[in-house]
Amino acid sequence: MLKMQSLSKVYRTEMVETYALRHFELEVRQGEFVAVTGPSGSGKTTFLTIAGLLEAFSGGTYLLDGVDVSHMADDERSRIRNQKIGFIFQAFNLIPDLNVLDNIEVPLRYRGMSGAERRQRAADALARVGLSARGRHYPNELSGGQQQRVAIARALAGSPKLLLADEPTGNLDSQMARGVMDLLEELHLEGATIVMVTHDPQLAARAQRNVHVIDGQVVDIAAELHLDPSLLRQRATTASSAT
Numbered sequence: 001m002l003k004m005q006s007l008s009k010v011y012r013t014e015m016v017e018t019y020a021l022r023h024f025e026l027e028v029r030q031g032e033f034v035a036v037t038g039p040s041g042s043g044k045t046t047f048l049t050i051a052g053l054l055e056a057f058s059g060g061t062y063l064l065d066g067v068d069v070s071h072m073a074d075d076e077r078s079r080i081r082n083q084k085i086g087f088i089f090q091a092f093n094l095i096p097d098l099n100v101l102d103n104i105e106v107p108l109r110y111r112g113m114s115g116a117e118r119r120q121r122a123a124d125a126l127a128r129v130g131l132s133a134r135g136r137h138y139p140n141e142l143s144g145g146q147q148q149r150v151a152i153a154r155a156l157a158g159s160p161k162l163l164l165a166d167e168p169t170g171n172l173d174s175q176m177a178r179g180v181m182d183l184l185e186e187l188h189l190e191g192a193t194i195v196m197v198t199h200d201p202q203l204a205a206r207a208q209r210n211v212h213v214i215d216g217q218v219v220d221i222a223a224e225l226h227l228d229p230s231l232l233r234q235r236a237t238t239a240s241s242a243t
């Protein structure tokens, strides 16, 4: 699904060059749930913005779903981003003046769908995250955990090939964070490919595989858990019955 080879990203100002990523190597297979961890400033967000085609990189190769996006023009890159990628951010990024269903529809406007199809997909995605009754509510009428579920529904509505999450539970208390992690685990068991950046080792432990980044490089992919789906399902059940 995602393959980065010797990827580098340099931020240049007049005085300083910062290598945010250097010889960055990562492969994520379809259906994997990968957590990317590492200290502050190690390059995790830079990796995620490049993986999500939000930012260009300086060198190396990036294959997304078999397509080499390394030298792509900006408009083509945005087209692929809208088609293939769903984003979940720490700050939810919902639009306060739009109700929940309208928020979920926003990215679908770039997919050339009819209004009826957009509404149907938004309703289906909202049902998937268990919030059908909240479609006409506004974001400030929802709890933080519910807002993040809406943001996940928005990411899912376009049926993305790849879900990218940046500290998805960073603004939530521990109970709500558990609910959001349960949902991500369920989506993974249903076949979603998820890459999640997190500071939190406990959250990372719930992913299928951990990738550690230090100083812009992947340093430890030996910490893989390689759990089979039945074990993951068992773990998800235990986690949700504990809440």
Ligand SMILES: Nc1ncnc2c1ncn2[C@@H]1O[C@H](COP(=O)(O)OP(=O)(O)OP(=O)(O)O)[C@@H](O)[C@H]1O
Pocket (backbone or CB within 6 Å): 011, 012, 018, 019, 020, 038, 039, 040, 041, 042, 043, 044, 045, 046, 047
């Ligand atoms: N726009 C920018 N201009 C210059 N340097 C940048 C820019 N964005 C990031 N950097 C630098 O690149 C490096 C990696 O930053 P990045 O935000 O990817 O780290 P991170 O691991 O996500 O950190 P955190 O966990 O604190 O969010 C840091 O040294 C940072 O200062």
